Amino acid sequence: MPKDGSGLSLDGLGMPLWLVVELTYKCPLKCPWCxxxxxxxxxxxxxxxxxxxxxxxxxxELGGVQLGFTGGEPTLRRDLEELVAEAECLGYYTNxxxxxxxxxxxxxxxxxxxxxxxxxxxxxxxxxxLSHDLxxxxxxDQKIDIAHAIKAEGLPMVxxxxxxxxxxxxxxxxxxxxxxxxxxxLEFANLQYYNWALLNRAxxxxxxxxxxxxxxxVKERRERLGKKMxxxxxxxxxxxxxxxxxxxxxxxxxxxxxxxGTTLPCQEARLIKTLDxxxxxxxxxxxxxxxxxxxxxxxxxxxxxxPCRSCDEREKDFGGCRCQAFLLTGDAANTDxxxxxxxxREIIDGLIGCARGDQPVGAEKLVMRDIRKRLAGAEAGR
Amino acid sequence: xxxxxxxxxxxAVELNPTHHFRWEExxxxxxxxxxxxxxxxxxxxxxxxxxxxxxxxxxxxxxxLVARYQHDDLEPKIIAFLEDARAKGWxxxxx
Numbered sequence: 001m002p003k004d005g006s007g008l009s010l011d012g013l014g015m016p017l018w019l020v021v022e023l024t025y026k027c028p029l030k031c032p033w034c035x036x037x038x039x040x041x042x043x044x045x046x047x048x049x050x051x052x053x054x055x056x057x058x059x060x061e062l063g064g065v066q067l068g069f070t071g072g073e074p075t076l077r078r079d080l081e082e083l084v085a086e087a088e089c090l091g092y093y094t095n096x097x098x099x100x101x102x103x104x105x106x107x108x109x110x111x112x113x114x115x116x117x118x119x120x121x122x123x124x125x126x127x128x129x130l131s132h133d134l135x136x137x138x139x140x141d142q143k144i145d146i147a148h149a150i151k152a153e154g155l156p157m158v159x160x161x162x163x164x165x166x167x168x169x170x171x172x173x174x175x176x177x178x179x180x181x182x183x184x185x186l187e188f189a190n191l192q193y194y195n196w197a198l199l200n201r202a203x204x205x206x207x208x209x210x211x212x213x214x215x216x217x218v219k220e221r222r223e224r225l226g227k228k229m230x231x232x233x234x235x236x237x238x239x240x241x242x243x244x245x246x247x248x249x250x251x252x253x254x255x256x257x258x259x260x261g262t263t264l265p266c267q268e269a270r271l272i273k274t275l276d277x278x279x280x281x282x283x284x285x286x287x288x289x290x291x292x293x294x295x296x297x298x299x300x301x302x303x304x305x306x307p308c309r310s311c312d313e314r315e316k317d318f319g320g321c322r323c324q325a326f327l328l329t330g331d332a333a334n335t336d337x338x339x340x341x342x343x344x345r346e347i348i349d350g351l352i353g354c355a356r357g358d359q360p361v362g363a364e365k366l367v368m369r370d371i372r373k374r375l376a377g378a379e380a381g382r
Numbered sequence: 383x384x385x386x387x388x389x390x391x392x393x394a395v396e397l398n399p400t401h402h403f404r405w406e407e408x409x410x411x412x413x414x415x416x417x418x419x420x421x422x423x424x425x426x427x428x429x430x431x432x433x434x435x436x437x438x439x440x441x442x443x444x445x446x447l448v449a450r451y452q453h454d455d456l457e458p459k460i461i462a463f464l465e466d467a468r469a470k471g472w473x474x475x476x477x
Contacts, residue, residue, distance in 0.1 A: 017420060118400070
């Protein structure tokens with residue numbers, strides 16, 4: 001999996017094997033850990049159907065193989081079926097990453113007929129009330145329906161659980177739910193703290209104890225279930241002492257296209273405000289991928305500072321995550337502060353030390369992904 | 383975990399139905415594509431998967447590969463690779 005910290009190592013011969021297309025930033029859910037930019041409403045100028053098709057064509061010519069349709073909520077685009085059909089025709093393996101809202105049996109059938117290969121469905125909670133608190137709308141029953149429909153259509157399903165302090169104690173219930181639905185893959189994706197998740201980090205970050213308990217439950221279930229279900233457990237990198245091999249390296253195999261056509265080496269990179277990311281409306285994708293300054297910036301290792309520059313693990317983790325270095329140290333070229341060798345590791349230790357563990361949780365303590373509350377939250381935070 | 387019985391020559395194996403196996407021209411390699419994953423296979427690995435997943439039994443696949451590569455001691459290596467591929471969830475024994 002191309003998951004943060006998965007240890008995946010893949011030589012794509014310099015080609016963008018993995019395309020992620022964010023069709024829209026719009027989403028009916030208000031998850032307070034959304035990976036979209038906190039100022040997402042500024043980028044409303046979405047690519048048209050024809051522009052997306054052109055991006056898909058150029059991406060495939062550049063060597064793209066895996067394709068993820070995501071957002072926001074990608075099913076809000078009425079042309080999703082048309083784009084999936086185009087992707088299939090071009091020879092991609094197409095994944096749909098969705099909350100399930102906006103899908104129904106008929107649309108699923110149409111997407112499968114168009115060539116969709118798998119669906120990643122998010123579950124924020126294993127029951128209705130917590131789900132409502134965490135996503136701000138009543139969608140739990142709809143998600144359950146869609147999960148069964150995905151299975152009924154015979155599509156492989158990844159059930160994705162964004163894990164935080166707010167749901168980590170429910171690990172066993174998530175496992176029961178996934179088993180009951182018959183998910184092929186269950187992924188416990190501990191939040192990585194960028195954008196909205198960063199805004200809510202103090203509330204969301206679990207303690208090491210909570211993590212270890214959760215992982216132990218997963219381990220036990222994994223042994224019992226064997227091959228019936230593949231369970232991934234992605235630890236939050238704060239609790240590691242080496243950084244994740246983020247995106248298999250900057251501009252190595254991953255290419256994200258944001259709703260407005262901005263191209264990014266990963267979904268979060270837009271937050272590095274010191275870089276100017278090119279747009280497919282202004283430049284050819286081949287130039288963007290191969291030559292643009294933004295994609296060249298952290299390729300290879302000549303950009304590295306100490307301690308990365310002389311570290312014998314630099315080819316293993318590429319110095320970690322540029323976004324995290326930027327957010328926490330102010331310089332994207334610094335060693336990811338997660339690394340125990342980083343002079344900035346104390347920042348991470350300080351954050352871990354403040355994790356709230358079993359202190360009371362409450363939806364009112366979270367800044368939800370909607371504009372009104374975000375502004376109110378920012379005011380309150382001052 | 384339920385311990386799996388070791389693969390035998392008269393077992394038949396097939397690709398995991400969630401996995402796609404194909405030649406990818408720009409990479410000049412066979413790839414396995416699956417939900418959110420990709421594996422690039424070297425020539426030997428691809429040859430074994432192709433032979434085994436298309437054969438009535440592993441024994442038949444071994445015979446094909448031995449004839450093609452003119453090697454006698456291939457059998458244990460092929461079995462070991464297939465065990466590994468099964469552990470990774472790429473292939474499964476046909477029921």
